[in-house]
Amino acid sequence: MDNKTIADRTAGLSCPIPITEYKSVLLAHGGGGRLTQQMIRKMFLPSFQNAFLEPLHDGAVVPFNGGRMAFTTDSYVVNPIVFPGGDIGELAVNGTVNDLAMCGARPLYLSAAFIIEEGFPMEDLWRVVLSMQAAARKADVALVTGDTKVVDRGKGDKIFINTSGVGMIEPGVEIHPKRAKVGDKIILNGPIALHGIAIMSVREGLEFETRIESDTAALHDLVMTMFQASREIHVLRDPTRGGLATALNEIAETARVGISISEDRILVGEEVKGACEILGLDPLYVANEGKLIAFVDPDAADRVLDAMRRHPLGKEAAVIGEVVDDHAGTVVMKSRIGGRRVVDMLSGEQLPRIC
Numbered sequence: 001m002d003n004k005t006i007a008d009r010t011a012g013l014s015c016p017i018p019i020t021e022y023k024s025v026l027l028a029h030g031g032g033g034r035l036t037q038q039m040i041r042k043m044f045l046p047s048f049q050n051a052f053l054e055p056l057h058d059g060a061v062v063p064f065n066g067g068r069m070a071f072t073t074d075s076y077v078v079n080p081i082v083f084p085g086g087d088i089g090e091l092a093v094n095g096t097v098n099d100l101a102m103c104g105a106r107p108l109y110l111s112a113a114f115i116i117e118e119g120f121p122m123e124d125l126w127r128v129v130l131s132m133q134a135a136a137r138k139a140d141v142a143l144v145t146g147d148t149k150v151v152d153r154g155k156g157d158k159i160f161i162n163t164s165g166v167g168m169i170e171p172g173v174e175i176h177p178k179r180a181k182v183g184d185k186i187i188l189n190g191p192i193a194l195h196g197i198a199i200m201s202v203r204e205g206l207e208f209e210t211r212i213e214s215d216t217a218a219l220h221d222l223v224m225t226m227f228q229a230s231r232e233i234h235v236l237r238d239p240t241r242g243g244l245a246t247a248l249n250e251i252a253e254t255a256r257v258g259i260s261i262s263e264d265r266i267l268v269g270e271e272v273k274g275a276c277e278i279l280g281l282d283p284l285y286v287a288n289e290g291k292l293i294a295f296v297d298p299d300a301a302d303r304v305l306d307a308m309r310r311h312p313l314g315k316e317a318a319v320i321g322e323v324v325d326d327h328a329g330t331v332v333m334k335s336r337i338g339g340r341r342v343v344d345m346l347s348g349e350q351l352p353r354i355c
Contacts, residue, residue, distance in 0.1 A: 027353075032241025033285075033346030037250070055177055056254070058102040058237065061169065070105035072096060073164040079353040081128070081158055084198045085213030088161055089131035091289060091355060094218045095240070096163040097139045101220035102236040102292065104175035104227075105167030107139060112163050113147040117156035128159065139218040141165070167220075172231045179234035180255040184323040185301035187294045189222065189308055190215070190316040191267035192244050196286035196351050197275045204279065208271045215290030222292070222313045229307035232297035239291055240355055242346045245284040247293060248331045249345040259331045261321030261343070285346045287354045295323065 028035045045053065052060040059072030074095050081088040093110065100107040112132065116125065136143050194215040201212055219238065226233060235255075239247035244266070252259045268276075268283045276283050290313065296304050301319060308314030331343040 030241075031346065031350070031352065032287075033246055035347070036241075037345070056250075057175075057177060058099040059105070059165075061103055061105075061176075064168075067171070068169040070100050070103035070167045070169055071164070072099040072103070073162065074099060075160060075162040076355055077157070077160050077353050078199065078355050079157065080199075080202055081124070083202050083214055084211055085194075086216040086289075087128060087131050088159065089128035090135040091214075091216050092161040092163045093132050093135035093139060093141070093143075094216050094289065095355060096165040097141060097218040097220055098238045098289075098292075100165050100167040101218075101223040102175070102238055103167070103169065104173040104223070104233075104236065105169045105220075106224065107141045107165055107167040107218075107220050109167075110136065110141050110143045110163055110165045111145045111147075112143055112161060114149070115156060115160040115162075116148065116150050117158055118150055118153040120158050125159070128161075135218070139220065170227070173227060174231075175233065175236050177235055177237075177251050177254040180251055180257050180259075180295045180323050181234065182257065182323050182325045183298045184234055184295040185298055185319050186248075186259065186261065186321045186323070187296060187301065187305055187308065187317055188244070188266065188320045189219075189292050189294075189314045190290075191269050191272070192239070192288055192291060193268060193272045193276065193281075193283035193286035195240075195289040196243070196281075196354055197272050199287075199354055200279055200281075200351060201275065206275060206278065208275065210271050212269075212271050212275065215288060217290035217313055219290065219292050219313060222308065222311050225307050225311050225314075226294065226304050229303045230296070230300035232300035233294055233304065234297065235293075235295035237293050239288050239293060241287055243283070243285040243287055243350075244291075244293070245282075245331065245343045246346045248343070251295070252331050253329050255323075256328050258324040258327040258329070259321060260324045260326075260334070261331065262334045264336050265318050265320040267316055267318065281350055284343060285350050287351060289355065293320075298322075 076092045198214040308317035
């Protein structure tokens with residue numbers, strides 16, 4: 001390509017995110033909230049625009065051999081790498097399995113790429129490998145390819161893991177962020193904020209009467225159980241970075257619908273509430289790694305809810321709200337005392353390096 005062609009292609013282009021406002025990348029750009037969305041929608045999406053990327057789903061849904069395949073990738077930089085209830089290896093497998101499940105797919109194969117800091121103890125690496133092995137076996141997926149890189153001492157932070165995954169979507173399953181429609185019931189499968197508080201309890205040296213553990217878990221079997229009850233599930237999302245509030249806002253904005261939720265229907269454990277008060281955190285914005293939200297046709301909601309409650313990962317499932325024909329693109333919560341407030345997307349960074 002000659003210089004003139006390059007000049008023609010780049011004429012008039014400028015960075016879509018105001019450089020005067022953000023001259024450098026902030027931790028908040030990786031927090032899953034508004035700055036992350038801004039970077040994705042204004043920089044990455046226009047640069048790589050295509051029909052499979054545009055939905056900004058938990059993975060891409062692509063045609064394959066007369067059917068449909070889901071493909072996803074994620075990177076894990078959690079600090080500390082071992083935390084109550086899990087470690088970075090288990091988290092990497094479960095997180096990628098869950099992204100496939102949120103596309104409505106049955107996970108099949110994973111890849112794993114390791115970026116390891118020089119000096120990282122081999123014993124700790126072995127623990128991570130065994131943890132990934134156990135998580136993959138439990139999720140019934142095969143890790144079929146990978147890569148390993150080592151960086152200079154001080155140029156990384158112990159270990160980072162990237163995992164990608166593919167899975168197949170059965171006929172009749174149609175999960176898409178834009179499918180949320182007025183009347184849909186919103187179901188959450190259990191108490192929120194466990195993962196984020198488990199991480200922070202280690203970082204801050206907090207001790208509680210009851211040990212708070214991460215909820216990291218592979219959710220695909222729960223999702224398959226839900227599909228057996230009904231195919232009238234329109235949207236699935238796992239509220240990881242940015243928590244429940246951010247996930248609901250993403251769906252509201254994408255589908256251009258209003259979402260109404262009730263505070264008294266959202267389970268938050270007493271120990272988690274106490275920790276959030278100490279740390280000045282709102283549990284609605286704290287990360288989860290074993291939770292999902294489902295937007296379900298109202299005629300099928302009871303069947304799906306009953307099926308979820310019979311599954312170990314959905315025993316405490318509850319309807320927390322619904323899609324409404326008011327305040328499109330906005331999430332509104334009814335408080336325990338009867339008031340209402342707008343629940344906005346996370347704008348800053350509550351918990352960096354959470355997954």
